[in-house]
Amino acid sequence: MTIANWCVLAACILPIMTVGIAKAHSAKLPRDAGRYDNSAPREWAKGLSGWQQRANAAQQNGFEALPLFIAAVLLAQQAHVDQGRIDQLAILFIALRIVYTISYLMNQGTLRTLIWSAGLATSIALLLMA
Template structure:
């Protein structure tokens, strides 16, 4: 199992870290809210709302990252260490993205998002 594949697993779980922050940062989530957690999350604001937004974005980008890693591995033209480094950089960019979202640093968050998307594209370019 390569580092890049482990990074896919990490990427799959990052949205749930954001979900936890969204649900529990305001101290209002409990058994009653668990009957309709999406309804509850639609009522939060502040850092909880930003965490929910980060969660949604993480769910959107993870399939592209996973596909890029898998396709690059199947094509096999790139050195495995290159794919591992790109994957770690992508996970780092996602962690920075989440931090920027929670801190409400909108411009920096957008820059980090672009870097992450560039990293996804780079899996294809290094595999040519």
């Protein structure tokens, strides 16, 4: 498996880990005070606020970013673009998604948007290489 393929896997797991942080934090709470409820996860998410709400939003955005990134990696590989270049851009995308998530959790809206834009540009660059 190429580095870029590992990055696709990482991009799929990152959103799950993001909301997992919020779920894990809620494990300390009493059941009636906002603890994660696996039998009603959507209802639990509706009641979130602060950084936990932002973690849930970052998870959703992570899933929204997946189709373009996955397609870009696969199409670049299918077009026999230099694998080293694909790997570099895929690593950059993952690094940007990690920093994006951190900036989202820290409520840094402008920074988050700039990082999101760079991630989008990375996926588009991969796609254009194909």
